[in-house]
Amino acid sequence: MEYYFLGTGAGRPSKQRNVTSGILNLLAECGTCWLFDCGEGTQHQLMKSPYKPGKISKVFVTHLHGDHIFGLPGFLTSRSYQGGHSKVTVYGPPGIQLFLKTVFQVSESHLDYELEVVEIQEGIVMEDNRFKVEAAMVDHRIDSFGYRVTEKAGERPLYAGKLKERGIAPGPLFAQLKRGESVCLENGEQLHAKDFLGPAVTGRTLAVIGDTRSCARSVELAQDCDLLVHEATFAHRHQSLAADYGHSTAVEAAEIAKEAGVQKLVITHLSSRYQEEEAGLLAEAKEIFPETYLAHDFWGTAVPKRK
Structure with a gap:
């Protein structure tokens, strides 16, 4: 179980960072991968990554700003040509269905597989015998969701x-x-x-927080998570600017992680204005929450098991 970053920039692509997208690698657990957000150029990032589009079975969209969805039509349409013929389900805020329907209709695109689009509300948005995914509204300029992925407890081992x-x-x-x-x-x-049976093996938990100001709902989503992926668009000296644009600072992301009691924090969605001082953003966060890491395109981190 690994979270792999395809794009870690904010707003627009830069030479160092593409816009937001990440993969949750569940190949060992259930033979598939899940995509979180799909900014412009995501299919190009996928080509440079170790992951195949055909293995992606679910897409979770946090909100409908372009840097999180403009790559979705391209990814979905080209997936057929890259060996993807199995069903894909897209989860996202109200409006995601109209967006995809309009693009496909105007461009006369055709998919060689079944596509299901689910417009979500708060609560459980997906559950099977292995995983549960919950969504909660966070605080951005438009409706924006954070997701919490819970791996259900495994079987009790036999002594x-x-x-x-x-x-x-x-x-x-x-x-x-x-x-x-x-x-x-x-x-x-x-x-x-x-x-003769031991305790059930504890499942892992992951929270992916979409664009948001610092808010209590983020703490609730991330409570006791093994890994928290949280946006950190601004340095703390620009806190008022972050609030104006509906974003968080690296310090605020670290405060969320600390309050929620997570094991590991990865900050992402970094503004290109900090290209020369990203180490400073990381240092700000680590001062509050030492187990903080800075995301980079084409970098992955394991979802750790709870100690």
């Missing part, structure tokens, strides 16, 4: 050694206990699953 000590060989009895069932041995002894 096989304890069974072998009793002379029980691997086989059907192991499987029954693993399923939580009690078993009866030939000598009449009852074995109860609770005595």
